[in-house]
Amino acid sequence: MDESQLLLRFKREFEASGGVLHVLKDRSSLNEFLIQMVKKENVKSYGISQDVPLNKEINTLFKDLGLERSKEYTGLDLGITRAHGAGASTGTLVFVFKEENDHLLTSLPRVHLAVMMMEDLKESVSHAAIPYLRAPRGPYPYISLVTGPSRTGDIELTHVTGVHGPEKLYLVVS
Amino acid sequence: MKGLLRELREYPVRWKALQEVMKNSTMRGALESAMARFAQNRDRAIQEWGDFKAWVEEWKIKKAKALVKGDQLWAGVSRCLEERGGKLFIASDARAAREYIGKVAQASGGHLVVKGKSITSEEIELNPFLNSLGLEVVETDLGERIIQLAGEKPSHLIVPAIHKTKEEVAAIFSEAWGREVPADPYLITKEVRKDLRTRFLSACTGITGINVVAADIPAFFLMTNEGNGRLCATLPSTQIILTGWEKIVETVEDAFAILDILPKNSVGLKYSSYLSVFTGLFPWKKGRSLHVVVLDNGRRSALEDPVLREALRCIRCGACMNVCPVYKTVGGHTFAHIYMGGIGAAWTAITGKLKDAREVAALCTGCGTCLEVCPMGIPIPTLVERVRELCKEGGEAERLAVELVSRRNVLGAIAGMTSMVAPREIRNLPGPAKAITQERVLEKPQRPPFHPWALSHGLEVGRGGKATLYVGCMAEFIYPDIGRDVVELFKALHIPIQIMEEECCGLPARVIGNHDNWRRLARKNLDSIPPGKPLIFLCATCLSAFQEYGKGGLALPEAYMLSQFILKRLGPNGFPGRFKGRVAYHFPCHLERHLGIKREPLDLLKKVEGVDLVEGEEAHLCCGGAGLYAFKCPPIAGEILKKKLEWLEREKVDVLVTSCPSCIMQLRGGVIKRKMSVKVMHIGTFILESLKGMEKTDLKKIKRTMG
Ligand code: SF4
């Protein structure tokens, strides 16, 4: 599969699982996507991890928008972290963690925005995740694979998102 | 004798309880539609995914290999985990596991424990034990939380609270929180999120189950949709993973392969929202501890049992329950102890609760519907039979019944007597036995039995035929007309036929685990088979029993179901007759799922001119008869039967054809009870009738084609 086919497949599965995807074209397209997200999800506060690509751009924009950047993660509207990989066949994102804040940012806020580099997209979730488990310096202690938002059908099979994890999942592919 | 009487008195009590369960139609409606949806989605997802059969064959071997190496693999896991700051404890039984977890939780410095869904924790009855230590345990999966607050048990493996309406759920939370909660799934979920979030953040211990463990990394994999599992695992400072000893596979690739099929086979979901992988203690947080408790509790000794060990491959996808007619009818409260469904009977036995396992095993009809969807190729009905054997499920009453039906002369005497005194059909049995005739009548045995008739009509035992007929007990004593029709059919088709000395095929004995009788009957039948001629069967159950003899290494001649044999003889062009009307075929469980015959009966019916064949998934549903089952669990058998009959009514079927006299007894009994006009016929009778519908010249043609 070449890159564009892979991306197409990934996009289909990622969106089918309930995610919202943006493939970066230029700076203004990024801003437009983020502004829309902030409006739609009514984001007032956010937290961002160190290793997020486009870290600077995002912070600048959010500052302009008047969002509050916080280190207190409970009750946060938006968490932004880097996705270290993705599997196209299921639309799954791979997160590995080097410090505690990062995994809290993927799991506690109401909305989760992930940023991923195109080259980290692989055919399947196992292709994307196994390198982190077979890393030369030993496996990462904790890896989180995320496919769409948190969901349940426990009450009368009614589909509800955002049970314990984020109710929305956004992704920017750079 | 005393035991027998007590048992006979117990039967109606059990029936009453079952009837009570089935009265709750809201629960059953919700459960059934959930299961139907899961099963449908599952079929779609698996079809899209790939070659299921090949996967099953591969994994039967792969997982069995990993299990054989289990102890060695766990030893390696334990070593690595300690190097990474974790601790691994192998708990020999439920008590050892409970006490270890209790100690760790008490040492965590707080009294609040958050928990992810874990059936293994129910196996060891963890929650009440932790409560007895003064710890508070909060289930965090939404469905589990609902039933925890309601003080109930899960009714379904995947959606534990499916038996609750949203109003009931709202009432449960209203009471728990002391304020009005609206009956709206979305709003309830958001409130629960808030409530449980504070608990996640304040708990000192988090306990989760695990889906699979990869020995090579080693890594522990946990799948959830809600995201509660990862919060349980990562927020409290003490993390406890409770896993069954059998969850281990050799490599991380194997783990991913299982996790790939699991959500698809379970509910038709491509992938679960969250898959968390743990390999050791997080280095970035001080004061954390990680404990892995590996539960043996009978698993390692089950590995020594040639049959039960197959259950250890189970990945708890629940697919077998979603298609099970009994589960659909009574739900996971009744068809379960802790582990649900037919596979649950095996797990209950493995984990040492033979008495409870006996109750669960008693409800399985052995229909084999589950066999088609199990990704690990687990022969569930065979496991259920093994459980019955181990715990003598039969009880005295059933053993006596089987003892009687296992002897032709005794059965003949009973049938003879019954046919003298009984009316043509019994519409209502008196007293507690009423349950048996709730949905069906009982037809009385016809006279004379098949063999005396055949001998007086020129058929010989083991001589003069090109094929040998084995009619089976039902066509011998209850419906000898089927045998007579088939003899006439063979005459019309110009195939000389012979008979053999028959004994019961032995299946009734085997399904209750009475192996002495089973072996005795197998030997007798095998000794009586005339050599060199194909054997023709009128009953799918009998043929599957004979095939089982073959598996025991005993030589069996070519054997066919009647429809297969006729179809083969007809060749591609021949046609057996003419019949005008809407015709449906009922696939006997043993025919379709145990013998794997899926095509031939329909092909044969399609050759009959004028037949308007009604097809549908209902054609494949169990009829609920299942040999003695309809007498053992009449309320369930009756409910299952109803679905079939309603289908016939809906489709305005004129004739229902099938290939098993036992199914005929159940189906025709139901048709008569409901005063429906449908005719229920054996396929032999139907083909004979359709031949009669032909002109003489056509019959000559038949002669030519059959040669
Ligand atoms: S054999 Fe039939 S009744 Fe028994 S568990 Fe399987 S599907 Fe259910």
Ligand code: SF4
């Ligand atoms: S027995 Fe098979 S189908 Fe049933 S839960 Fe286990 S793995 Fe799934």
